[in-house]
Amino acid sequence: MGTGKRGLLMMAVTVVCAVTVLAAPGTAFAAPSPSPTPSASPSSSPTPVSNKELEEVRKKLEKLYHSAAVATDQYNAAEEAAEKQSAEIVSLAKKIVRGQEKLAELKERAGSAAAAQYRLGGLPDEAKLMLSDDPRTFLDGAGRVIQGQRATKGLLAEMTRTQQDLEQYSRDASAQWQKLEAGRKAKAAAQKKIEKQIKAAEQLESQLEKEQLERLKKLEEEAAYKAQTAWLDSGALKDVKGKASEQGRKAVKYAGAQLGKPYEWGAEGPKTYDCSGLTSQAWASAGSGIPRTSQEQWKQLKRIDIKDMRPGDLIIYNDDxxxxxxxxxxxxxxxAPRPGRTVTVAGAGSMPILGVVRPDA
Incomplete structure (x- = not known):
């Protein structure tokens, strides 16, 4: 292989392939075989990189960034779960404190009742009642005995329930803590994978000259245009005439105001966004909270036919x-497309559509 730019490019592709295989076991991407070239002299010009070779680079970048996007969803899901689990642990801790205070109060009441009985000579009400010769006193005492027995049973039952609640709160808090720890590990693993994929993509792009990067971007645009044209030619938009709801208009307005802001994985604004960070915040601004990740948006929101699509609806892409x-x-x-890009307008059919969901169904 020569020492020109073509040689550097092919070497970079090979390195990225190796990184991708390590990051995703069972998936291999073969590096294109370079054509034999004569040894380059110090004065020779770099061998031009063909569009075919750049297209190979584009496809590999697409796979790397797709893998990073999947890991970003995993990271965001772990972060969202951690927030919920932390809030649940705090709530349980408050319940435990209140339960302990209530149990202490009940024990104090029980102690007061025992002390009062001791001061009266230690005889229970039942014994005093049996020693009474006055019928009226007997009847009045019988009522008090029944009330006292009920109160005692009620107090003991309440103490038992409070103790059981405390034990359950403690078990629940322990379970939530274990989930939180597992989520932290999943989040760390996802972050590591994201960083590895993005680093590999950046290393690949760094091997290209400015002119080659511009050609690469042109190839990306051409691929998107080709996919959009095919989608439109299929008649997908033929019956799409839906008008945005009031909330939908607010969400679209919010998204439009973010145009030009950089993509950043795990970000929810206001300066940077990832794809689901943008859509979730747009709908939050419209007064409708939706799941944080694209996968959960697909799972939880109402699915609709493309022909019924209206502005504000979310289009979910890729099989995963x-x-x-x-x-x-x-x-x-x-x-928000991917790292290295900004929030932008694109054709709805420029990527493989999985389906459409409606946040305000």
Missing amino acids: ASHVAMYIGGGAIIH
Whole structure:
């Protein structure tokens, strides 16, 4: 292999392939075989990189960033779960404190009752009643005995329930803590994978000259345009005439105001976003809380036919629901594409559509 730019490119592709295989066991991406070239002299010009070779780079970048997107969803899901689990642990801790205070109060009441009985000579009410010769006193005493027995039983039952509640709260808190720890490990593993995939992609791109990077971006745009054209030619938008709801208009307005802001995995704004961070915050601004990740948005929100799509609806992409965008009408979307890109407008059919969901169904 020569020492020109083509040689550097092929070497970078090979390195990235190795990183990808390590990051995703069972999936291999073969590096293109370079054509034999004569040894380059110090004065020779770099061998031009063909569009075919750049297309190979584009496809590998697409796979790397897709893998990073999947890991980002895993990271976001772990973070969302951790927030809920932490809140639950705090809530349980408060319940335990209140339960302990209540149990202490009940024990104090029981102690007071025992002390009062001791001061009266230690005879229980039942014994005093049996020693009474006055019928009226006997009848009045009988009523008090029954009330006292009920009160004692009630006090003991309440103490038992409070103790049981405390034990259950403690078990629940322990379980939530274990989940929190497991979530932290999952989050750390996802973060490691994200960083590895993005680093590999950046290393690959760093091997290209400025002119080659511009050609690579052009190839990305051409691939997106080709997919969008095929989608439109299929008649997918033929019957799409839905108008945005009031909430949908607010969500679209929010998303539009973020145009040009950088993509950052795990980010929910206001300066940077990932794909589901943008859509979830847009709908939060419209007064409708939705799941944080694209996969959960796909699972939990109402699914609708493309023909019924309206601005504000979310389009979920890829078989694994690893990307999401907001439909804004006219066959267009707003989305946060990937690292190195900014929030932008694109064709709704420029990526493989899994389906459409509606947050305000």
